[in-house]
Amino acid sequence: MNSQSATAPAQGAEAMIKMAGVEKWYGEFKALTDINLSVRQGEKIVLCGPSGSGKSTLIRCINHLEPYQKGEIRVGGTVLSDDSRIIDAIRREVGMVFQHFNLFPHLTVLENCMLAPMRSLRASKAQAEATARRLLGRVKIAEQAEKYPAQLSGGQQQRVAIARALCMQPKVMLFDEPTSALDPEMVKEVLDTMTGLAEEGMTMICVTHEMGFARQVADRVIFMASGAIVEEAPPAEFFTKPRHERTRQFLGEILRKH
Amino acid sequence: MGANEFLFLLIGLKWTIALSVIGFVGGGVFGLGVALARTSGIPLLERVTSGYIAIFQGTPLLMQLFVVYYGLALIGLKLDSWVAVSIGFTLHASAYLGEIWRGSIEAVPKGQTEAAKALSLNYVSRMKDVILPQAIRISLPATIGFLVQLIKGTSLAAIVGFTELARAGNIISNQIFQPLLVFGIVGALYFVMCWPLSLVGARLERQFAAATR
Ligand SMILES: Nc1ncnc2c1ncn2[C@@H]1O[C@H](COP(=O)(O)OP(=O)(O)OP(=O)(O)O)[C@@H](O)[C@H]1O
Numbered sequence A: 001m002n003s004q005s006a007t008a009p010a011q012g013a014e015a016m017i018k019m020a021g022v023e024k025w026y027g028e029f030k031a032l033t034d035i036n037l038s039v040r041q042g043e044k045i046v047l048c049g050p051s052g053s054g055k056s057t058l059i060r061c062i063n064h065l066e067p068y069q070k071g072e073i074r075v076g077g078t079v080l081s082d083d084s085r086i087i088d089a090i091r092r093e094v095g096m097v098f099q100h101f102n103l104f105p106h107l108t109v110l111e112n113c114m115l116a117p118m119r120s121l122r123a124s125k126a127q128a129e130a131t132a133r134r135l136l137g138r139v140k141i142a143e144q145a146e147k148y149p150a151q152l153s154g155g156q157q158q159r160v161a162i163a164r165a166l167c168m169q170p171k172v173m174l175f176d177e178p179t180s181a182l183d184p185e186m187v188k189e190v191l192d193t194m195t196g197l198a199e200e201g202m203t204m205i206c207v208t209h210e211m212g213f214a215r216q217v218a219d220r221v222i223f224m225a226s227g228a229i230v231e232e233a234p235p236a237e238f239f240t241k242p243r244h245e246r247t248r249q250f251l252g253e254i255l256r257k258h
Numbered sequence B: 001m002g003a004n005e006f007l008f009l010l011i012g013l014k015w016t017i018a019l020s021v022i023g024f025v026g027g028g029v030f031g032l033g034v035a036l037a038r039t040s041g042i043p044l045l046e047r048v049t050s051g052y053i054a055i056f057q058g059t060p061l062l063m064q065l066f067v068v069y070y071g072l073a074l075i076g077l078k079l080d081s082w083v084a085v086s087i088g089f090t091l092h093a094s095a096y097l098g099e100i101w102r103g104s105i106e107a108v109p110k111g112q113t114e115a116a117k118a119l120s121l122n123y124v125s126r127m128k129d130v131i132l133p134q135a136i137r138i139s140l141p142a143t144i145g146f147l148v149q150l151i152k153g154t155s156l157a158a159i160v161g162f163t164e165l166a167r168a169g170n171i172i173s174n175q176i177f178q179p180l181l182v183f184g185i186v187g188a189l190y191f192v193m194c195w196p197l198s199l200v201g202a203r204l205e206r207q208f209a210a211a212t213r
């Protein structure tokens, strides 16, 4: 059932992320089974699948929010191990955006964006502030810099979260259902921000059920079920002629809902 | 009751305040260590500190003071009563504050730690910049509540011969045979210390509630 698509374009030395035979258990429960995935620099991947299929677990292994037990993950050529210096180095290169934003509520928008560059990149305050203001401008929220997260709408908070991650100048961005906690009218502003980022060439792995976004932005769509990659294909192919019964079922459900 | 007697009470009050401050500062420093150890994820540290907390929460403060005072004397450490009492209060406060702050650290949503880790913040920065500022807000009502308990608890130091406010009251009352008046004044002095704290606690709680949602 774990068939890797022959159309997968990611190969060779430019692989930004490479997962090979990755397996993960939560205690007795096997959450990931033989994950093989290679993502080229600049490539955009959309990851979908039913609830509990292991999408979050997969991307959280990439920045070691979850440890994995078997196989190998490489980010930009570095093998991700349990060594805290390696984990730190990889986290500096990999930004993450969460479903529930996870902004720091006791810090202003600007401070949220300045903290990590000052602490982990040892940026000066002035540098960090300049970068933060520039990126807040880019997600079109510069005028809210002095506010606290709780004073912003969900869509604005998520755009701040994107800017905060970008302030670390990451090479890869991971998105875990960034729009599923948002009111419908705010989904678009966040998707537009992500689309803009994609157009600028960011390497992205997005867990999302926004199929419009997948069609428009993804180079490949990956479908997971029960902790394994079931199918992966370019969006045109994925949506029009899915090869697996489980993919068809899933697409049927998701398209009915949207 | 004359001015001299009242002055004697005020000197007792001074020691009550000094003891409370020592207990709170010492307990704050070591309590933070206890809270961090309890949430460290290192099994040995967690077990040792949880045992420490269990012992100090499961026995009366009075007994803890006895044990420190007479226990240290038994092993040959003849300490001044106020040093012994300070150590006793610090140990006591460390256990309680450690437990209060452990709970507050754990009450900060997990997503905060995850976001901080994803931003490659190290442990010190995650705690100092992200988790503790939020945990302190969460803990404020309980922390101030404990401080009030601690101030009142200093009266137990009288038992090992330490002349703080309550014992000073007792001494004066035995001299001038006006227990109602003397203990009325002593009670009022405790109240004047504790009540504003309770008010401040309630106000901070409301402020933070308003600021973060
Ligand atoms: N910390 C954990 N401990 C134990 N089991 C877990 C843990 N986190 C996730 N799981 C289990 O692992 C499986 C995969 O979870 P995961 O969160 O990766 O799914 P998902 O595809 O992201 O689902 P959703 O769409 O609901 O977010 C689920 O069955 C889940 O119950």
Ligand SMILES: [Mg+2]
Pocket (backbone or CB within 6 Å): A055, A056, A057, A176, A177
């Ligand atoms: Mg998920």
